[in-house]
Amino acid sequence: xxxxxxxxxxxxxxxxxxxxTTEVKALAGVDFTVTDGEMVAIMGASGSGKSTxxxxxxxxxxxxxxxxxxxxxxxxxxxxSDLAVVRNQKIGFIFQGFNLLARTSAxxxxxxxxxxxxxxxxxxxxxxxxxxxxxxxxxxxxDHEPSELSGGQQQRVAIARALVTDPALLLADEPTGNxxxxxxxxxxxxxxxxxDAGMTVLIVTHENDVAEFAKRIVELRDGRIIRDEPxxxxxxxxxxxxxxxxxxxxxx
Amino acid sequence: xxxxxxxxxxxxxxxxxxxxxxxxxxxxxxxxxAVIVMVAIGLGAQQQIQQQINQLGTNLIVITPGxxxxxxxxxxxxxxxxxKIEDWEKLQxxxxxxxxxxxxxxxxxxxxxxxxxxRTTINGVATSYPLIRDWNMASGVFFDQSDxxxxxxxxxxxxxxxxxxxxxxxxxxxxxxxxxxxxxxxGVLEKKGQTADGADQDDVVLAPYTxxxxxxxxxxxxxxxxxxxxxxxxxxxAQEEIRLIMRESHKIAQYDEDDFTIRNQTDLADAxxxxxxxxxLLLAAIAGISxxxxxxxxxxxxxxxxxxxxxxxxxRMAIGARGGDVLTQFLVESIVMSLIGGAIGVFIGxxxxxxxAHFTGWNTAISPTTVMVALVFSACVGIFFGFYPARKxxxxxxxxxxxxx
Numbered sequence: 250x251x252x253x254x255x256x257x258x259x260x261x262x263x264x265x266x267x268x269x270t271t272e273v274k275a276l277a278g279v280d281f282t283v284t285d286g287e288m289v290a291i292m293g294a295s296g297s298g299k300s301t302x303x304x305x306x307x308x309x310x311x312x313x314x315x316x317x318x319x320x321x322x323x324x325x326x327x328x329x330s331d332l333a334v335v336r337n338q339k340i341g342f343i344f345q346g347f348n349l350l351a352r353t354s355a356x357x358x359x360x361x362x363x364x365x366x367x368x369x370x371x372x373x374x375x376x377x378x379x380x381x382x383x384x385x386x387x388x389x390x391x392d393h394e395p396s397e398l399s400g401g402q403q404q405r406v407a408i409a410r411a412l413v414t415d416p417a418l419l420l421a422d423e424p425t426g427n428x429x430x431x432x433x434x435x436x437x438x439x440x441x442x443x444x445d446a447g448m449t450v451l452i453v454t455h456e457n458d459v460a461e462f463a464k465r466i467v468e469l470r471d472g473r474i475i476r477d478e479p480x481x482x483x484x485x486x487x488x489x490x491x492x493x494x495x496x497x498x499x500x501x
Numbered sequence: 502x503x504x505x506x507x508x509x510x511x512x513x514x515x516x517x518x519x520x521x522x523x524x525x526x527x528x529x530x531x532x533x534x535a536v537i538v539m540v541a542i543g544l545g546a547q548q549q550i551q552q553q554i555n556q557l558g559t560n561l562i563v564i565t566p567g568x569x570x571x572x573x574x575x576x577x578x579x580x581x582x583x584x585k586i587e588d589w590e591k592l593q594x595x596x597x598x599x600x601x602x603x604x605x606x607x608x609x610x611x612x613x614x615x616x617x618x619x620r621t622t623i624n625g626v627a628t629s630y631p632l633i634r635d636w637n638m639a640s641g642v643f644f645d646q647s648d649x650x651x652x653x654x655x656x657x658x659x660x661x662x663x664x665x666x667x668x669x670x671x672x673x674x675x676x677x678x679x680x681x682x683x684x685x686x687x688g689v690l691e692k693k694g695q696t697a698d699g700a701d702q703d704d705v706v707l708a709p710y711t712x713x714x715x716x717x718x719x720x721x722x723x724x725x726x727x728x729x730x731x732x733x734x735x736x737x738x739a740q741e742e743i744r745l746i747m748r749e750s751h752k753i754a755q756y757d758e759d760d761f762t763i764r765n766q767t768d769l770a771d772a773x774x775x776x777x778x779x780x781x782l783l784l785a786a787i788a789g790i791s792x793x794x795x796x797x798x799x800x801x802x803x804x805x806x807x808x809x810x811x812x813x814x815x816x817r818m819a820i821g822a823r824g825g826d827v828l829t830q831f832l833v834e835s836i837v838m839s840l841i842g843g844a845i846g847v848f849i850g851x852x853x854x855x856x857x858a859h860f861t862g863w864n865t866a867i868s869p870t871t872v873m874v875a876l877v878f879s880a881c882v883g884i885f886f887g888f889y890p891a892r893k894x895x896x897x898x899x900x901x902x903x904x905x906x
Contacts, residue, residue, distance in 0.1 A: 309819065309899050330823040337821020348816045348903065352517050364506055365821040410820065 255318070256418050256449045257283040257306060262315035264301050264472075275301040276312065277472035283418075283451065288444040290460035291453045292476075293469035300422075302469065303453045307340055307420050308332045320417040337365050341411025345423035347403040349395040355382060355406045356391040362414045381413040382406070385439060401432035408439060412448075419443065419450045425459055434493055437462040438486030462486055511834040515841075522838060525802040528795025529842030529882065530849060533875045535788035537850025540871045542857060543781025545864035550777060553696060554766055560600075560733050561633065562740060564588075564726040564747065565762045583722040584761065586710075589627075591750045592726065598739040600731045601629035606713045607724040612706060614677030614686075615666035621659075623679060623706050625713025625723075631690075633729040641673035641688030649709040654716065656684040659705040660692040677706075682716050684708060736765050789878075795842070796882035803835050803890035814894050815902025828895035835887025836880055843879030847872050 264276040275298045283289055293299040304310035305317065308324055309332075317325040320339050324332065336342075349358045359378040382391050385405040395403050404424060411419055421440070425433040441462060444450050452463060460466050461484045468476035515522045566584045589604040596602060606625035611618050630636075631643050644655050656677060663672045672686045684706075693702045710723070730739045740763050747761050807814070814827055822830075854865040 304900050307819075309903075330825065333818065333821050333823040333826075336819060342819050344819075344903070348812070348819070350813055350816060353513075361817070362820040364510070365817070365823075365826060414821075 254285040255282060256285055256287075256320055257281065257451075258316075258318040259306075259312075260316050262302070262305065262312045262317060264298070264305065264310070265313045274472050276305070276315075278315070279469075279472070279474060281467065281474065281477075283449060285449055286444070286447055288440065288450045288462075288464045289452070290463035290466045290480075291451065291469065292455060292457075292460050292466055294455065297469040298472040299453055299455075299469050301472075303420070303422055306451065307342060307422075308336050333365075334367065337362060338368065338414060339417045341408075341414065341416040341419045343404070343407050343411050343419065343421040343424045345426040347395070347400070347407045347427070349403055349406055349410075351396065352394055354392050354394055355387065355398065355409075358395070358406055359410045359413050362410060366414065377413055378409070381409040384412060385409045399432075400428050401435055404428065404432075404436055405439065408436075408443075412443070417449065419448055421450065421452045423454055424452060425454070425456070431490075431493055431497075433459065434486050434490045437484075438490055441486045458484075507829060507833045508837060510830055511837045514834055515838060521802065521806075525799055526838055526842030526845065528798035529792065529839050529879050530795075530846040532788065532792030532795040533843045533846025533879055534849035534853055535791050536785060536875050536878075537847060537867060537871055538853040538857060538865075539784035539788040540781060541850070541854035541865040541867045542863060543777060543784050544866040544868060544871075545858070546777045547774060547781065548866050549864045550774060553694070560730045560736055560766070562728045562730070562736065562743065562763060562765050564728065564743060565724070565764070566722075567760060567762065584724075584726055585722060586714075588747060588750045589723065589726050592728065592743060592746055595746050596728070596739070596742055598730055598735050598742050599728045601633045602726060602728045603627040603630040603633055604710050604723040605630075605725045605727060606710050606718060608713065608718045610680050610717065612662060612666065612677050612679055615670070615672070615675060616668060617666060619662055619665045621662050621704050621706055623708060623713060623717060625710035625717075626707055626727075627710055630707065630727070633727045636693060637691045639689045639691045640671065641686070643688055643707075644709050649711050652711045652715055653709060654682060654684045654712055655687045655708065657688040657690060657707040658686060659690050659703040659707075661701055661703040662706055663689045679706070679708075680717055684712075736767075740765060792878060792882060796839070796886040799835055799839055799883065800886035800890060803831065803887055804893070807831065807890045807894045810894075811897060811902050811905040814897050815899050815905065818897070818899035819903060824895040827897075828891045831891035831894050832884065832887050835891070836883035839879045839883030839887075840876065843876045846879070847875060850875070 259279055259281045262276055262279040262281070263274065266273045266275055279302060291299050291302065301310070305312050306319075308319065312325050315325065316323065319335065322335065322339075324335055327335065342348075350361065356375065356378050359381055360374045363374040363377065379388070379391060382388060385408050387402060387405050387409065390398060390402065395406070398406065408419075419440075424440075425436055428436060437459060440450050440452065444464075450463075452459065454460055461480060461482075463480055464483060465479050466476065467474055564584065584604070586604060589602060592599065592602045603626045608623050608625075609620065610623055611620050628644065628646055628649065631638070638657075639660065641657070643657055644653065647653075648655050656679070658666075658672055666672065666677065667675065672689050675686050676683050677686060678684070690703070690707070696702055708717075728739070728743065730736055743763055744759065747763075748759065751760055753760065817827060851867060854867055857863060858865040
């Protein structure tokens with residue numbers, strides 16, 4: 250029924266919040282498809298419904314109506330604990346505030362999702378966690394706690410944690426919101442690299458510069474998609490980084 | 502999640518906040534420690550009383566005149582409210598289950614001899630008395646049947662009397678005077694110690710009952726008859742047998758009540774035992790309350806911990822922890838904490854009981870049951886008081902939990 254290379258498919262997705270007697274439509278019917286290997290930026294001002302969409306796509310929340318298929322599974326009617334399993338197996342989350350466990354080493358943070366895994370893939374969790382950390386360029390600092398790492402490094406640990414379960418989808422919520430310009434470009438370079446390797450990436454952002462690193466931009470306003478188009482002049486983060494470094498050295 | 506993983510996670514979270522964990526456990530530590538010390542003191546007292554009661558003799562049955570129902574009032578002609586030598590002789594003849602029967606005629610007088618004098622109790626008894634009381638000789642011999650038949654003026658001293666009159670010298674062969682009647686000392690008894698109610702059992706002089714009757718008191722009534730059975734199992738049947746023989750001997754009509762009382766060691770023990778049992782229970786209850794308070798301490802900290810770790814819970818949920826996983830994590834954490842606290846409490850309880858025994862000289866006894874019960878109870882405290890906070894954690898909405906600052 251569903252095309253096997255479709256990762257996300259929603260139809261008529263609605264989310265209505267009732268506040269007293271007034272109803273607020275955070276999502277007013279979103280039809281949205283993401284295929285395997287895409288890198289999509291979801292944009293919108295605050296109140297546009299992008300956080301709500303993000304929560305539903307991330308299986309943290311239920312739509313009021315509409316259908317949502319994730320990697321061929323219908324998830325909008327699933328029970329809470331089944332959703333937890335879907336989050337564990339299919340989705341890798343990356344947050345603005347990194348959301349690493351404090352006083353817990355990078356390695357243990359990355360191992361964490363595998364502890365909740367019931368599919369039997371949990372052998373060699375340490376080995377897998379180390380590989381994942383190497384993949385994001387953090388092979389060295391695996392025993393450091395978050396407080397001993399820079400913001401960029403913390404976000405890399407978070408990305409390693411998201412990658413470690415081999416998810417169908419990377420879901421990043423304002424991943425560069427807490428980072429400086431240079432680290433932002435570095436993290437975006439990492440996303441582009443992962444995307445080039447075949448990972449489907451969905452980034453929620455309100456920054457145009459960040460969105461330009463994606464292949465496709467979807468813009469929301471008042472709970473509807475008002476723009477959905479490929480990025481014509483896609484930024485290459487590696488080039489941007491080189492340019493940035495050159496600029497810095499000129500300034501110095 | 503594997504149980505080992507769960508315990509590992511719980512252990513990590515406990516060691517991450519050492520001070521907080523220690524304070525949390527403190528309630529349980531003190532509670533369990535207190536329960537163990539208190540119960541040890543109570544059990545020690547019970548054991549001591551049991552020991553003292555066993556010292557009375559083996560499978561002892563005591564027959565005394567009068568019955569509590571009667572208040573000592575004679576029931577009229579043809580019945581007796583006293584015990585007589587004939588009763589004893591009848592028991593001796595007809596008691597099939599009795600390994601020994603002895604009358605005890607009691608009188609108090611001044612014993613003069615050796616280096617001074619000493620007021621003591623004179624018991625006129627039969628030859629089977631040492632067997633019944635399970636009482637060995639320290640030196641010399643006990644009087645025999647010929648001494649009784651011959652109304653011989655021979656005496657056996659209790660350790661206290663021998664000590665007071667002869668101060669460590671051998672009393673055997675010496676003479677004491679009781680009411681101006683000279684008695685030859687033929688033996689000294691081993692030290693037996695105090696009874697449960699604190700009376701010195703060694704402050705006694707034993708003589709043939711015939712001699713005491715004829716030379717000292719002149720009474721034909723006897724204070725009590727002691728009997729013993731071959732094994733403790735025979736006691737109830739033996740008591741019934743004694744009752745029937747005694748009723749026959751006293752010619753008590755079918756529906757009249759007994760004019761004598763038969764008690765065994767258990768009956769004697771029960772009163773004293775009952776008191777200490779109540780005491781033990783009371784001590785344990787007081788200590789149990791501190792365990793309860795300790796449990797509330799755990800709940801308090803766990804509740805704070807859930808609020809403090811809302812974000813952590815959100816993260817765990819976002820990456821795939823189910824409500825059940827979070828619930829189990831917090832529950833295991835509180836159980837591990839209360840079990841560790843319980844274990845430390847057991848250790849402290851042991852040391853505490855030792856210290857109490859050392860400084861006060863009281864007998865303390867720690868039973869494995871107490872330790873087991875204390876540990877199981879502390880685990881239950883962990884489950885009971887950990888459940889509400891754990892459920893609160895599990896019910897968190899991941900979106901809100903992630904946004905929590």
